[in-house]
Structure formats: structure tokens, C-alpha cells
Amino acid sequence: MPDAPVSKTAVEVSPATARPEDGADTAAAGVSATKGNAAGGQGNKARSLWGDAWYELRHRPMFWISASLLVLLLLIAAFPGVFTGADPRDGDLTNHFLSKPELTHFFQADWFGYDAQGRSIYARVIYGTRASVLVGVGVTVLVTLLGGLLGMLAGYFGGWIDSVISRITDIFFGLPFLLGTMVILNAFTERKVYVVIASLAFLGWTSIARVTRSSVISAKQADYVTAARALGAGTTRMLFRHVMPNAIAPTIVVATIALGGYISAEATLSYLGLGLADPTISWGIDISEGSTAIRDNPHALFFPAGMLSITVFAFIMLGDAVRDALDPKLR
Numbered sequence: 001m002p003d004a005p006v007s008k009t010a011v012e013v014s015p016a017t018a019r020p021e022d023g024a025d026t027a028a029a030g031v032s033a034t035k036g037n038a039a040g041g042q043g044n045k046a047r048s049l050w051g052d053a054w055y056e057l058r059h060r061p062m063f064w065i066s067a068s069l070l071v072l073l074l075l076i077a078a079f080p081g082v083f084t085g086a087d088p089r090d091g092d093l094t095n096h097f098l099s100k101p102e103l104t105h106f107f108q109a110d111w112f113g114y115d116a117q118g119r120s121i122y123a124r125v126i127y128g129t130r131a132s133v134l135v136g137v138g139v140t141v142l143v144t145l146l147g148g149l150l151g152m153l154a155g156y157f158g159g160w161i162d163s164v165i166s167r168i169t170d171i172f173f174g175l176p177f178l179l180g181t182m183v184i185l186n187a188f189t190e191r192k193v194y195v196v197i198a199s200l201a202f203l204g205w206t207s208i209a210r211v212t213r214s215s216v217i218s219a220k221q222a223d224y225v226t227a228a229r230a231l232g233a234g235t236t237r238m239l240f241r242h243v244m245p246n247a248i249a250p251t252i253v254v255a256t257i258a259l260g261g262y263i264s265a266e267a268t269l270s271y272l273g274l275g276l277a278d279p280t281i282s283w284g285i286d287i288s289e290g291s292t293a294i295r296d297n298p299h300a301l302f303f304p305a306g307m308l309s310i311t312v313f314a315f316i317m318l319g320d321a322v323r324d325a326l327d328p329k330l331r
């Protein structure tokens with residue numbers, strides 16, 4: 001009886017029996033086998049982790065809804081004059097808490113009414129997007145860079161470096177986030193956007209550091225890292241070429257979800273009078289002013305609070321979608 005034909009895609013070369021000089025041929029065979037499997041199956045090419053994540057995201061309505069909202073928010077923050085022609089600082093006391101919308105001028109009318117000083121609530125909601133989004137993005141970038149770097153160093157090197165960084169992280173973790181930020185901001189007489197960003201980032205990097213540390217510890221034990229180390233790869237190459245790309249996914253998920261929390265924290269501080277202050281336009285400031293007249297004029301509170309809730313909700317939805325796409329166990 002003739003022998004059954006052997007498919008190339010079924011041939012495997014054991015690492016224990018493969019010779020070094022056969023490495024290139026083995027890798028080429030593996031690539032060909034992967035392509036053969038893809039061509040014979042669904043007709044899809046082999047995807048990387050990020051390619052597979054993008055493939056999953058494209059088929060999730062939650063991702064498109066949240067991404068559309070965030071793109072709109074970014075456009076509003078970058079070009080507020082396109083969405084309203086009213087001056088958010090121009091007050092007219094004759095319009096004091098006028099709740100009836102005026103639709104005589106498209107995108108220039110005060111659809112949301114006026115606040116206690118006769119300023120357009122719609123214009124202030126539009127212009128307040130810039131400060132809130134800027135604080136959220138700025139804090140997220142800083143905590144990701146700082147916490148990611150410290151967590152990567154602690155997880156990769158271990159030993160006394162891990163002990164020192166972990167103890168510093170524990171100390172900062174023990175400080176109440178909002179209370180500590182209030183104490184820091186109270187020391188400044190003029191609280192600009194960059195001051196609020198630095199204060200929130202100073203106490204907000206600990207979660208990113210812990211998540212990154214755990215991810216790096218798992219990634220550095222992988223076979224490809226061991227092989228790269230055996231081939232003489234330097235520490236910098238090991239960290240930024242092999243470890244970080246395969247350990248950064250949980251960090252991105254946590255940072256995306258936390259971004260909405262930082263926007264909420266800025267609004268809370270501004271509401272309490274310890275965050276941004278006039279002449280800066282912020283949703284937290286408007287919520288604070290609108291809460292004083294919530295019984296008679298709830299529209300002054302509802303619109304900035306609603307915009308804040310939509311923004312935080314959009315970032316949380318995006319973070320959940322990214323988490324589900326990057327974690328195969330949740331698919």
C-alpha cells in the first residue's frame with residue numbers, strides 16, 4: 001500500500017532536534033505553513049496581537065459608538081468656534097437664567113439657556129470640553145510614561161530595584177488620591193491646566209506601575225525572550241523590542257479606562273473650588289455654579305453634568321472594548 005501523502009503544513013521541527021544551521025529553513029517553512037493554513041482555511045493572513053485586536057474591534061458596535069463620540073469630543077475641543085459662535089464669557093444679566101431656547105441663529109443660539117450671569121450655557125459646555133479633555137489626556141500620558149517606565153524596570157530587573165520601586169509605589173498608594181491632590185493644589189495661588197495635570201499625575205501613576213510590573217514579569221519568562229537573551233541581545237533591545245511590545249496591552253487598557261476617571265477627578269476638584277478657576281472654562285466650574293440653583297433652574301446643572309457623564313462613559317466603553325479585544329480569554 002503506498003504511503004499517504006504528508007502535508008507540508010503538518011510538518012513540525014522540534015527545537016530539541018533542530019540544528020542551528022537549519023534555523024533559517026525552519027523559520028521559512030514555518031512561515032510557509034502558516035500562510036498555507038490561512039489560504040486553505042478562511043483565506044486570512046496570520047495576524048499579530050495588534051492585528052488580531054483590530055480585527056476584533058472592527059466587529060464590536062461598542063467600539064464604534066465610543067470612538068465616534070470621542071472623535072466628536074476631540075473636534076469640539078480643537079475647534080470650539082465651529083460648533084458655536086457665542087462668547088462663553090459674555091454675560092448679559094437680562095438673560096439671567098433664561099431657560100427658553102432661542103433658535104433664531106443656528107449654532108449661535110443658546111439652546112441650553114443661560115446661567116446666573118447671563119452667559120450661554122451651550123457655549124460654555126462647548127468651550128469647557130477643551131480643558132476637561134486636555135486634563136484627562138495630559139494626566140493619562142504622564143502616568144502611562146512614569147508608571148509604565150517604573151513598572152517595566154521593576155518587573156524586568158527584579159531584586160533590589162523591584163523592592164525599592166515597589167515600596168515607593170506602596171507609599172504613594174497609601175495616599176488618598178483626591179485628598180492628596182487637594183492638598184497639593186491648595187499650595188498654588190493660580191491653578192492653571194498644567195498645574196492640575198501635574199498634581200493628578202503625581203499621585204495617579206501607581207496603578208499603571210503595578211499593572212505594567214505584573215505584565216513584564218509574565219512576558220520576560222516567555223521563550224522568545226529567553227532565546228533573545230541567549231543570542232546576546234542587550235538590555236535596551238530586550239526591554240523595548242521584545243518585552244514591552246508584548247506586555248503593554250494591559251497598560252493601554254487600564255490607561256484608557258482611567259482617562260475618564262481623570263476627567264471626572266478634574267471636574268470634582270473644580271466643583272470644590274480647588275481645581276481650575278475662572279477665567280478657565282470647565283464643566284466642573286459650571287456644575288458648581290449650576291448646583292446653587294438646581295431647584296428653580298436645573299438646566300444650568302444638567303447640561304454640563306450630562307456632557308461630563310457622556311465623556312466619561314465614552315472612555316469607559318472604549319476601554320472595555322479594547323480590553324475584550326486584547327484578552328483572548330474574554331472573546
